Amino acid sequence: MAYMIPETIRSSATAGERLLFRTMKQVLPDDVIVYYEPEIHGRRPDFVLIGPDFGMVVLEVKDYTRNTLYQLNRDEWTLLTSAGTHATVKSPMLQAKEYMFHIKNVLEKDKALVHLEGKYQFKLKFPCGFGTVFTRLHEQDMVKDHLYSVLDPERTFTRDAIDPDQEGFSGEEFIEKIHALSSMTFPLREPLGRQEIDSIRYHLFPEVRISAEFREPVPYKDQLLLSLRDLKAMDLHQENLAKQLGDKNRLIRGVAGSGKTLVLASRAKLLAREHSEWKILILCYNISLSRSIESLVRRMMNEPDSLFDFDLADGQKRKVIPGTGNILVRNFHAWLRNDLKISEKQIPYYLSKLDHGEAVLPSYDAILIDEGQDFEPEWFRLVSSLLNPETKSLLLVEDRAQSIYKRKRSYVQDTGLDFRGRSKVLNINYRNTAQIVSFAWDFYREHSTLKNKVVTKEFEGEIIAPQSTKRNGYEPGIIRRKDFLEEAAFVARQIRLLHEQRHIPLSGMLILYRVRKWGGHDYVDALQKALEKENLPSYWLTETPESKRNYDRNAEAVTISTIDSSKGLDFRAVFIVHIDLLPLPLEKDEEREASLLYIAMTRAQEYLCLTYSGESAYTRYFAAIAEERKQHLVRGRMS
Incomplete structure (x- = not known):
């Protein structure tokens, strides 16, 4: 079954497009990606297929x-319209070729993506x-009306070739013909790899880009060739979800590291x-x-639709969108203070005024809320x-396992919108290694009071169990020292070693603590x-609200933060110190403490x-794991 983007075809598509969509989805192999009406640098072909073979x-x-x-020829077709008039259009075959x-x-x-030497250089x-696919013409029509005089039969699909209900339909022949369309130029010697397919997706569909650095082009053997070393593209599931969300209200539930924010x-x-x-608000x-x-x-809005558009006039610069364009990004309380000019205590008053049409506040055409599990019903x-x-364009994104505030909710009551049948789940963790995912989830299942509400399928229940990617790494370290000064010294040495030996930038390393001071000690x-x-x-x-607002993620320095403020962030290496203060002795909410440590552990990408x-x-709990590891190592050496 092919991977279709979007997952379902729009209702306004023609009957023929819907038929071909279903056939390709059912007949083509799993490793084929099919895009329906993708916008590619101002053009919209009906279907674009990418396959490794x-x-x-x-x-x-x-x-x-x-x-x-x-009246038809190889370049132009004159059609008889339903109104009885004539319309001249480009030949469908020529149109497909130009696309x-x-x-x-x-x-x-x-x-x-190109050969750098030899016969096919560049x-x-x-x-x-x-x-070209003609969904309402049969093979006998093509012969009877001599249509193959203006069409290439090897590049033409009739109803007989795409409709499984037709007597002569063959799935194997359909696949063979798709393969033949490209092999007419030259055969594919080796299947396309994952990185090459990601490169194609990256260049054709700008919205799948995550954060590759844009560099000005430089000449390469008289050709302008760009190579992106740190190519990053959305996973197909994430891309599909972003494109098929549709309009109106939507809810995305996802595990930590699943790309919800992306x-x-x-x-x-x-x-x-x-x-x-539109006025668009992200909260x-x-x-x-x-x-x-x-x-x-900001990066996504200012990234050019084509990294290869070099046709600008001399001296002309690419247009840069100031800031985030028509998208406003705020944390909730800054939004209240700066945009609504009200305080949290005034929310009930203004809700009453809004109900009676007596208040004038800014309105928005679309609102997107990240980490929705932390929002109060009144918010x-x-x-x-x-x-x-x-x-009614409201998108809510949440992960109940990361909830660190007790907030009872019914989205229907809180928003007046019904999310039933309008929910999607992201349950694959892309951020962390398999070892980190397993380590963090095992802890959460053991210590969370919501462990009985964990579900692994569909959309029922409270918590979504993560599925790990196949990316492997090191087992998380569990280190005990005599006192906190030795803990701090150990962490500092490890950070220096990771920086010098593993070449991890200091900006990619994070130290998390629960509270700054306890028992007269200043841990920071x-x-x-x-x-x-x-x-x-x-x-x-x-350190201060100002230090949060001025934070430069790319600055070459180790970040030190409370666990609470690390939500939504990720780093290559994460050190969580003084975990003997977890659960915090004065904190009565055990669920909050388990969620906090789960959040902290899932900030780590590799270490x-x-x-x-x-x-x-x-x-x-962790000491028992460390002891088990030690015994396993001893048994392994003895055997």
């Missing part, structure tokens, strides 16, 4: 009948093909591109996450009351001094280390 194919679909066709060459010319400017490594930002960009006149709870989202949206009611009733001060001793610069993210020097319920 055949390269790329463009299909143009026509619902012409025999009575529609009036294919348009795409081919874009891709040939990527150094990673040409794509893989073939590109094109074809889907939300991509959705905001799509809305901004399709509705330049979240904490300041540091809002800064991260703002940075992501939802305020937000939904400022949403354009014509668009001890951490800063230990880092200074190793000549490592640091930035205390949670995770937990340190402690005292004892608590959590350290006893």
